[in-house]
Amino acid sequence: MRRTALTAAALAVLTLPALAAAQPTAFRLQATVAPGDQASLTMGAFPRGEFRIRLQASSDDVKRFTLTQQGIGRRAFVVLRSPGPLVGRACEGAAGSLICTGLTTPVTPGGKAWRLTVGNESGRPTTFTLSVSFRRVGSAG
Numbered sequence: 001m002r003r004t005a006l007t008a009a010a011l012a013v014l015t016l017p018a019l020a021a022a023q024p025t026a027f028r029l030q031a032t033v034a035p036g037d038q039a040s041l042t043m044g045a046f047p048r049g050e051f052r053i054r055l056q057a058s059s060d061d062v063k064r065f066t067l068t069q070q071g072i073g074r075r076a077f078v079v080l081r082s083p084g085p086l087v088g089r090a091c092e093g094a095a096g097s098l099i100c101t102g103l104t105t106p107v108t109p110g111g112k113a114w115r116l117t118v119g120n121e122s123g124r125p126t127t128f129t130l131s132v133s134f135r136r137v138g139s140a141g
Helices: 017-022
Strands: 007-010 026-033 038-043 049-058 065-071 077-082 091-094 097-107 114-120 126-136
Touching: 026 038, 026 114, 038 126, 049 065, 049 077, 049 114, 065 126, 077 097, 114 126
Parallel strands: 007 038
Antiparallel strands: 026 126, 038 114, 049 097, 049 126, 065 077, 065 114, 091 097
16 A cells, blocks of 8 residues: 555654643644555654544545554554444444544553554545544543
């Protein structure tokens, strides 16, 4: 699979408690991704918590994609695959779009940056809008 240079980076370092308050907690990526290609959103390191994810996929074709999350230097894991069993519970379709909400994933500390990647596995270009927000949760991971 080819990799697109569409990487939105929001890097923040949590070396001092004062910096933690200034770190962004909301991120957004909007990209039109060719068939077989992917786009990534890279964020900084976070304390223990969770990401809340909203994904919209728009195209005039069947929406076939994979959304993965990876701590840099760690293995990636699949958050959502379309088609797939979670799509029926987390996503709704309307006028050529598939909108997925209510997705949360754990964020464990460790000083590593995080990357979310959406890969287009359909036969047509697809526009993805990925919105991610972080919140502290004491029991995540």
